[in-house]
Amino acid sequence: MPATTKTTSQLLFNGILSENPIFRLALSMCPAVGITTTVMNGLLLGVAVLFVQVFSGCTIAAIKNHIHPRIRIPTYTLTIATWVTVIDLILAAYLPDAYKQMGIFVKLIVAFAIITMRLETFACKNTVKSSFWDGLGMGLGFLLGMMTLGFVRELLGMGTLFGYDVLGVRPLLFFVLPAAGFFCVGFMMAIFNYVELAYNRSKTAKQS
């Protein structure tokens, strides 16, 4: 496959909208369900994933000509693992409280399908620069997805945003329960589907 011809902004928005990792590709669901109880958690893990995505994408794009095709996947895994170790140690050192709340999920970034997938389909064929923008787009898409979920769950569950009291009441405490993460993601996907169906319907109606 030849290198991509897309412009920088196309690469960036590709990850945020048309190939949003959480709602469109349905990859890396574990953290989306597990820790999006507050916006802050979603934001922090999103930043961690963004970091790993961008840096491992750039690393692979830089050394792509020296990787033997047969040991491609192990190379990707080890690259990701290295960058995950870096962000894991940084978070543990500078934000110990938030790190404790996120628990094992920071370390588990290493097993996220989305990062390996982008390395396999994009970074190993493109230049460092376009990989950087692609990683940034994908990471931002993930970050926004996480924050949306966190926003809904924190607002409905605790009536707060970023820890500040907004509503003054707790409308549905149920949404703080971890199990509600499944419902939230399910409903969110249903909304995305609904918009898509409605859009397609109006398009066909116009054509006919």
Added chain:
Amino acid sequence: MKTTTVKNVLVCVLALLGLLLLSGCGQEHPFVQKTAFKDTSSIVIKFAGPVDEGRAKDISNYTVYEKPDPDIKLKISQVELSPDKRTLTLTFERELNQKQPHMISIKEINSEGRSLGSAFVSVKKLYLGYLFSVLIGAMLINNFVFSKYLGLCVFFGTSQKKSTAVGMGITFTIVMVFSAMMAWFLYQFVLKPYRLDFLQIVVFIGLVSLSVQAVDTILRKLNPVLFKAFGVYLVLVIANCIIIAVPLTLAANEYNAMESLMLALGAGVGFLIALFLMASVRERLELANVPPTYRGLPIAFVVAGLFALAFLGFSGMSIF
């Protein structure tokens, strides 16, 4: 054909289990035969031979603490030696929290004039029962899919049919046990002694990919029939975050070999149970009249949410 392959796998797993059970239960010091809790506030230590009365009765020779808090030493009020000088009873000032394993260090044991060095032994209540509770804990109470929300990509991907669910579950369990035991070994004997804990993630993920590759190669040569049945799922195993979460958990909690084995087995079987439950529901959903916006993944997520609520009922349960 299929049932025999499943049986083969079961026999393999049981044999492995038995082997580890036999090797894993030794005490830490050759001269200390048995340690156990007695009543609410005593610990009994049995020695292989008679010990010297003078040294054994000196309270300052013993330090006892609960395994999670090495800094809080428990106060001993009395030391008794049985007439045959083989059984020692330590009585404590306060009641012991028998749910926690306790560590005892004994300075300089002397037996019939010979010095046998210091001993460092642990006391646990009902060791097998404790192991069982680790197993059930990983399987149901803290089910990795429904209570810890891990491994969801593979969970939603392979829970469409019961047969796929069972195949994936069994393959996953085998690889899980395999790689968790290797991870435990590497962590305890390489990473920890050389202070390389920060390389955990890199080492464990490498280990997992290696063991998937190893199982793939071994199975292909050894049992082509089995490979045909389960080979396709092997690639998916590595994309499952449970397989990396278990080594990290057992490293963080400092589990010993048996506990690690039970955790890995519980995680695998728990994943199998979750997959099977989900597959049964999704086979039914095929026939149901689901609104078009909910078809496919959204409804699967709602079902998983209901399961998670049901599994919430297990939380806080403790066995033994």
